Amino acid sequence: MTLSSPAKLDTSVLLPLEPEEEEERPLSERIPGLRRYLAGLYGARASLRALPGEGGTQVARRTSFDGRVLFLPEAYRGFRDETADRLYLAAVAHAGAHLAFGRARFEPKSLKPLQIALISLLEDARVEWLAMEALPGLRRLWRPFHDALALDKDGATATAEVLMARLALALFDPARPLDNPWLAKGRDMFFAAMPEWDDPGALRLLGSLLGNDLGQMRVQFNSKTYVVQPVYRDDNAGLWEFDRPPPPEEDDTSLAEAVRIETREKPPEPGERERREAGGESDPRPASLSPLDPDQWIAVARMPEWDHGAGRLRPDWATIVEATPRTAPAALVERWLEARPDVARRTAGLIRQAKVGRPARLRRQGEGDRLDLDAAVRAAIDLRAGFDPDTRVFERSALSERDLAMLVLLDISESTKDTIGGTATSVFSVLREAVAHLSAALAETGDRFALHAFCSNGRDEVRYRRVKEFAEPFGNAARSRLAGLRPGLSTRMGAALRVATREAARQLSHRRLVLVVTDGEPSDIDVTDPAYLVEDARKAVQEAAGAGVDVFCVGLDKTGETYLSRIFGRGNFVQIGKVEMLPDRLPQIYVRLTR
Amino acid sequence: MPLSAYQIAEEPYFEPQGGEVALFSAAHALRQPVMIKGPTGCGKTRFIEHMAWRLGRPLITVACHEDMTASDLVGRYLLDAGGTAWHDGPLTLAVRHGAICYLDEIVEARQDTTVVVHPLTDDRRILPLEKKNELVRAHPDFQLVISYNPGYQSVLKDLKESTKQRFVALDFAYPDAEREAQIVAREAGVAKDVAVLLVRIAERTRNLKGHGLDEGASTRMLIQAGRLIKQGVGLAEACHVALVLPITDDMGVRETLSDVIAACA
Ligand SMILES: Nc1ncnc2c1ncn2[C@@H]1O[C@H](COP(=O)(O)OP(=O)(O)OP(=O)(O)O)[C@@H](O)[C@H]1O
């Protein structure tokens, strides 16, 4: 065998030759599909991200994984269109094979870099074989990417890299004739070891052996310039127990985001808010132009409160205060919507149905296209018995008209900061996501809706936040107020409910609805009797009914049965045990409530 | 015999998944109300047909829907030449004459409709026909069975607790790969290797539950695809029209499904 002198390592063959191309499909657009592909193939879940530090690097990019996080290059140089699509699928299918069939990381111990590369190559071949056993079609996906280097038989370029690319092909496609004894040895030993594939020691031994052979043949290997072939494979970093930087945290985005916004918002530069909001459509409310500080609360109304002990209404007892809404970039709302494409899709479907309206069966009609049998029979019996029959014996179907106005009232008290069992996600963050999904869907129906939130700090400070008003669209202004919402303080529900009722009652719609979303029992710092605020809220609900406003509640407290049914009445609330389900449930509830 | 039309003559083919035949037989011996849970197209209806045949009982099936009223179940007065005449609804028919009454997808019915089964499903075993002023005592052979798909309910579309707690439940899932292939081969009339492949594809689509699909491909869908293949349609095309297109309208998810299916064969 003729071998090239190591100094003449020709890097041009290691890199695809085409120049940097213009705009391909951005990775972020591919990720949802690739995540699904991974889930479909292996039932595996992983977080897919862009490789950090993109751009301007000499080394060709490979995927990389670390536990359940899979990093993908923004683009593969030299691959575009259809081929690029297939390459990403191939890369995810390969990394997924590691996730599905991999095992504990190898220890590098005293292995040389070449041996490490070879052992990785064998492991790649092993997991691919196992994957192809279950999913034979993967062979067609992977095969075309093997050719570039592996078919280069020119002795002048028989570097370690080329030999390894050819070994990769020999292991992938063992039926191909080989003219190189080292390759044949590697292939034959690999398949002879098949019964021991489960034992990581077997591959380790074989890889070390093959590495020694190359060493004896004086084939040099430069671990600095070495790039795994074929291009769809990963950089092997996930296979080895190197001294690694701590793995990036999973699902840290919402927390990190919250912190970032908080700090950016801290000194509310005069004028900055205006500039931020000016980006969107104009806000019909003058609030955004008012010089009020978001934390400067101003008394706007007094509400009565029910003293169940004394059995009387205390007039002007609770003070409602309002302030200029805090804002944060409206794009955050967009991000929450995109983060759950499933929910968005299901919600859109639901709303599409709701929009069509659903035929209602109207019974006991004076006229109609069908006989209402029960009514007709009743009439016949009355006739015979000598009574005056009710002549409305017809039945017809009509599309129900939608004419309603809904006010969503959010409890954003301190307790919504609680995290959901075992995760870093807070109730509040799920709540605002859910509201974002619902709002986006409602904007579609054309139903009138408003979005308000409340918390309290004793009876003199019932804070009422207007995120979106009935008259305005769910545009950038409303979105940035939703993004700017922050939880804190207590839950004086009755007072807030009275304000909401007043607002809803002002709407001219046929049906007026207040939908309260709360995570706990009413409470406040100046109230010790646990029944007091419950009874007051109950009273507020009754008042709403008197004003022609329906009140419905979504409770996020598994143990809330007692007080929720006390306040809202049986059948006028639902409990959602798993808070994570709220984004999905909330639109469903809305659709059911309003048809 | 008033229910002879509801008697099942031929054995409906059913491939048992576990102990469900024995369990159902035991529940039937006690006339316990049974609820069968499971995703769509996993064999719930087929199982009940098979059991009715095996136990030699007539089977009356009602597909429940939202506009269904209690009268639709128990019966009503109808006008005829001589005046009005009472007509038993399907439930009453089964109660009077001793059939298995199968209420399919019961959650679709409104809760005020479903409560009519309450007096039938406790020790009383009676069905009051309010309008007719009659109290029907259930025939000793009468048994109530409902089906219920836990995946599709929303919070507001659920059985009342007081309804749920009257039933013993059998939980169905898609059969294991071996059995499912057996079923597909037999029902679609395709070769075993084709059936195995279809089942492999189904397993992968079921992985996508929660990733864009509410439910993966059902056994029923595989049988449909298999039947097309039997007719000479190619595998890829059969999967496309019988699995991919019906299951989702989302273009991205369809693309993933096609890619995943391509990886299977
Ligand atoms: N265990 C089984 N044995 C035989 N055939 C089966 C079995 N499971 C499913 N099938 C086949 O699948 C088809 C669908 O099953 P079936 O109609 O019983 O589903 P289902 O669970 O009642 O669905 P749905 O909830 O949508 O009504 C049947 O027609 C039958 O061909």
Ligand SMILES: [Mg+2]
């Ligand atoms: Mg069925």
